[in-house]
Amino acid sequence: MARMVITANRLRDGAVVWRSAAGNWSPNITTAAIHATGEQLTAGLAAALADEKSGRVIGVHEVEIETRGGQILPTRLRERVRADGPTVSFA
Amino acid sequence: MYKYDHLDNTLVRERAAQFRGQVARRISGELSEDEFKPLRLRNGLYLQLHSYMLRVAIPYGLLSSSQMRALARIARRYDRGYGHFTTRQNIQFNWVSLENTAEILDDLAAVEMHAIQTSGNCIRNTTTDQFAGVAADEIEDPRPWAEIIRQWSTLHPEFSFLPRKFKIAINGAPNDRAAIAVHDIGLSMLRGPNGETGFTVWVGGGLGRTPMLAKPIRDFLPGADLLSYLEAILRVFNIEGRRDNLYKSRIKILVSALGIDRFRDLVEAEWAHIRDSALRLEGREIARIRARFALPPYDANVDSGPFAAKRFEDAAFARWSAANLFPHKQPGHAAVTVSLKPVGGIPGDMTADRMDALADLADEYSHGEIRVTHRQNLVLAHVRQDRLFDLWRALDSLELATPNLMRVTDIIACPGLDFCGLATARSIPVAQRLSARLAEIDERHDLGELTINISGCINSCAHHHVAHIGILGLEKAGAESYQVTLGGSSAKDASIGKIIGRGFGADEIVAAIETIIVTWLELRHDGERFLDSLRRVGQTPFRDALYGQDSRTE
Amino acid sequence: MTLIDYRNENPMVTDDAWTHVAEDAALPTDRPATLSLQRWKAAREELYGRNLSLGVRLESHERVEEILPDLPRLALIALDFPNLNDGRHFTTARLLRERYGFHGKIRATGQVLRDQIDPMRRCGFNEFELAENKDTASAITAFDEISVVYQPAADAQPTAAQLRHRQSGPTMAG
Numbered sequence A: 001m002a003r004m005v006i007t008a009n010r011l012r013d014g015a016v017v018w019r020s021a022a023g024n025w026s027p028n029i030t031t032a033a034i035h036a037t038g039e040q041l042t043a044g045l046a047a048a049l050a051d052e053k054s055g056r057v058i059g060v061h062e063v064e065i066e067t068r069g070g071q072i073l074p075t076r077l078r079e080r081v082r083a084d085g086p087t088v089s090f091a
Numbered sequence B: 001m002y003k004y005d006h007l008d009n010t011l012v013r014e015r016a017a018q019f020r021g022q023v024a025r026r027i028s029g030e031l032s033e034d035e036f037k038p039l040r041l042r043n044g045l046y047l048q049l050h051s052y053m054l055r056v057a058i059p060y061g062l063l064s065s066s067q068m069r070a071l072a073r074i075a076r077r078y079d080r081g082y083g084h085f086t087t088r089q090n091i092q093f094n095w096v097s098l099e100n101t102a103e104i105l106d107d108l109a110a111v112e113m114h115a116i117q118t119s120g121n122c123i124r125n126t127t128t129d130q131f132a133g134v135a136a137d138e139i140e141d142p143r144p145w146a147e148i149i150r151q152w153s154t155l156h157p158e159f160s161f162l163p164r165k166f167k168i169a170i171n172g173a174p175n176d177r178a179a180i181a182v183h184d185i186g187l188s189m190l191r192g193p194n195g196e197t198g199f200t201v202w203v204g205g206g207l208g209r210t211p212m213l214a215k216p217i218r219d220f221l222p223g224a225d226l227l228s229y230l231e232a233i234l235r236v237f238n239i240e241g242r243r244d245n246l247y248k249s250r251i252k253i254l255v256s257a258l259g260i261d262r263f264r265d266l267v268e269a270e271w272a273h274i275r276d277s278a279l280r281l282e283g284r285e286i287a288r289i290r291a292r293f294a295l296p297p298y299d300a301n302v303d304s305g306p307f308a309a310k311r312f313e314d315a316a317f318a319r320w321s322a323a324n325l326f327p328h329k330q331p332g333h334a335a336v337t338v339s340l341k342p343v344g345g346i347p348g349d350m351t352a353d354r355m356d357a358l359a360d361l362a363d364e365y366s367h368g369e370i371r372v373t374h375r376q377n378l379v380l381a382h383v384r385q386d387r388l389f390d391l392w393r394a395l396d397s398l399e400l401a402t403p404n405l406m407r408v409t410d411i412i413a414c415p416g417l418d419f420c421g422l423a424t425a426r427s428i429p430v431a432q433r434l435s436a437r438l439a440e441i442d443e444r445h446d447l448g449e450l451t452i453n454i455s456g457c458i459n460s461c462a463h464h465h466v467a468h469i470g471i472l473g474l475e476k477a478g479a480e481s482y483q484v485t486l487g488g489s490s491a492k493d494a495s496i497g498k499i500i501g502r503g504f505g506a507d508e509i510v511a512a513i514e515t516i517i518v519t520w521l522e523l524r525h526d527g528e529r530f531l532d533s534l535r536r537v538g539q540t541p542f543r544d545a546l547y548g549q550d551s552r553t554e
Numbered sequence C: 001m002t003l004i005d006y007r008n009e010n011p012m013v014t015d016d017a018w019t020h021v022a023e024d025a026a027l028p029t030d031r032p033a034t035l036s037l038q039r040w041k042a043a044r045e046e047l048y049g050r051n052l053s054l055g056v057r058l059e060s061h062e063r064v065e066e067i068l069p070d071l072p073r074l075a076l077i078a079l080d081f082p083n084l085n086d087g088r089h090f091t092t093a094r095l096l097r098e099r100y101g102f103h104g105k106i107r108a109t110g111q112v113l114r115d116q117i118d119p120m121r122r123c124g125f126n127e128f129e130l131a132e133n134k135d136t137a138s139a140i141t142a143f144d145e146i147s148v149v150y151q152p153a154a155d156a157q158p159t160a161a162q163l164r165h166r167q168s169g170p171t172m173a174g
Helices: A038-053 A076-084 B008-028 B033-041 B065-078 B096-108 B143-153 B224-241 B251-258 B260-274 B283-290 B306-314 B313-326 B351-363 B385-397 B426-445 B509-523 B531-536 B538-549 B549-553 C037-048 C065-074 C088-099 C115-122 C136-144 C160-167
Strands: A005-009 A016-019 A058-067 A071-074 B045-047 B052-056 B063-064 B080-083 B091-096 B168-171 B185-191 B197-203 B214-224 B325-327 B333-338 B350-351 B371-372 B376-384 B452-455 B469-477 B479-486 C003-007 C010-015 C034-037 C054-058 C076-083 C107-109
Touching: A005 A038, A005 B351, A005 C115, A016 A038, A016 A076, A038 B306, A071 A076, A071 B143, A076 B045, B008 B033, B008 B096, B008 B452, B008 C160, B033 B045, B052 B096, B063 B065, B063 B168, B065 B091, B065 B096, B065 B371, B080 B351, B080 C160, B091 B096, B143 B185, B143 B224, B143 B283, B185 B224, B185 B283, B197 B224, B214 B224, B214 B260, B224 B251, B224 B260, B224 B283, B251 B260, B283 C065, B283 C076, B283 C115, B306 B313, B306 B350, B306 B385, B313 B325, B350 B351, B351 B371, B351 B376, B351 B385, B376 B385, B426 B452, B426 B509, B469 B509, B509 B531, B509 B538, B531 B538, B538 B549, B549 C034, C034 C037, C037 C054, C037 C065, C054 C065, C054 C107, C065 C088, C065 C107, C107 C115
Parallel strands: B168 B185, B452 B469, C034 C054, C054 C076, C076 C107
Antiparallel strands: A005 A016, A005 A058, A058 A071, B045 B052, B052 B091, B063 B371, B080 B091, B080 B350, B185 B197, B197 B214, B325 B333, B333 B376, B371 B376, B469 B479, C003 C010
16 A cells, blocks of 8 residues: 555644644644554544544545655645645745 | 615624634534535635635725725735735635634624625626726726625525526626626626616626536616516526536536526526516615716816826836726726736735735825726726826836736736645646746737636636636646647637647646747737637647647547 | 424424324324325325325425415425535525415425524525534524625515615605
């Protein structure tokens, strides 16, 4: 299985957050738990969806990643933009 | 412009309080996200990639200087110091928090603004010509009618949960500057045999995944019957429109499935029941609303000599005057387009500081009024010609005087994958690179009128189908891919652009557009618009230039 | 089961006296009952003889035009909302009140949230069964949230335009 991390947006302010092994949601992808097996991912998603149900986060989903030089990099551009912010300088 | 009375004020304040309650019930867990989403959307609150986004209604694009200053305050206090003007003449704040939205709505209500029905499956902000009321070619000012539609559609109890969103545009001149052909309902004003106000009604236009031009449903609708006829159309749509498939639920699909004649029969039958109801507009209510759109007092004796002299003396001013001024019905005046498209900038973005500065300029030069255009620019509609030079210098110092209206750098772009949760590719960086490159070519060759619109997904927020050159960003095999359409127009000669061929990668798209333009320059007749050349020669020369003649058999 | 009864402009929470009879269940003999459109159409002749209040349930795709001749015999029409996005019965209710002169109860059933019941009321509904697990008691304040209306509907509330011209000038004839 491709390696996966779990992400969502925080309910109160909409910020992008990533789920750590301890079950915390952090804006920093570097702290995200990496799931290498289907069982790990299923368990992680179940816990994340419980957080969604309780209203901490919304839009829970898994994201395929690769690691390069210790960095976690989502493979899809959409998720890289979510992790790093807009690719353009604004305002 | 329209000024709220205590009833309008009460409704907007109550709606803000109602939304505050809905947010509180969401945060407390009483509402699930599935339940809350349709509620927040119908009040303009989206969840995007990085944050919530609040879309604030600017009814028919009209703002006072004090409203603009309120938007600047909101941008500073609750966002990151800027806002983004949209193709629906609204403004979006990209970085707001759910917890702050109720406060923002209170701040908006204090200046007679709101976010009601800026999203959701309901009737959206009615749009119109940015030169309404001042255009020299106008039959009648459409804004009072847009306000009448705004009031009728606001919290309409029957049409709160339509099959899909619903957009109405109204145009008051023979030249269509409101893109009525690509709206769910398009209204075009005309005079009846006895000089009375009426509308030609069009229905079933729209873009998105199935672009269609609207079809005529009624040649002449008397003004007093406007709301009953709209209600009849909406009622038929509410009952008959598809709800099983998101992509087939717009009214254009219903009209095309039934055929316009059958659809018209249903509407006319419904209308017969309700035409003589309380929906019939009373003359005194029309008069009351019209009075609030009275034009400002103009000076009848403006000397246009200084304007001519300055154009002669200053080439940059002359160039801006040629590109960004629009003929005014009042002699000695002009409507000025303030470009939000600096070369290489983000289309439609404006900082809070510039909002404040422009509000000051509006007070000084244009009776305190500002309009938002569906091309994501702003307009100062009442400027004396003898003050244009001073205004231009002030705008230029704010980097708001790019002389590019309807030119190749006046690019319309949606926020795209940099911000939007629906997007499949980025729009803004492509717009920025194109703008920088094409500005040079325009400088050398004077490309004239040539519109480029870039949408970051098939929902077509940037209306790419009706641009002379349209660009649609998709995701192909994990990478951005840009599909090009040629030959669209949203003007009176409206047409849907045709796809030229296979898409281009993010690193190819600028070169591809340049190839199209270079190819055109070789076959262009003197002074010809790109669109007219294309209609004359067809797509083949462009396809050959992009893909080689060998591709013709494909 | 409780519901919101909006009668005489006065919303209150009441116990439901009605039974929604399932497709194959027997009709109660001692309390008012609603039937599906199918069952009503199949058995309407025989049901006409009963001395019992009856109602018909319409799913969101079912049209009230199918039972127009029966309206005088019906005490209640229940209009179902299968989800938050299906607003067809807002129109159905208005037609019942404004075109077909139905004076019985119009009840909203299914996925009914407090945020919909005020627009429903304006369209002619006067009974509301909220979705499961929703607090009926607190929901009745939803009717007080918006006091200004811009468009005529099935309720008697004067529109903003009517109020504006009521104070000034002569009233319209008729």
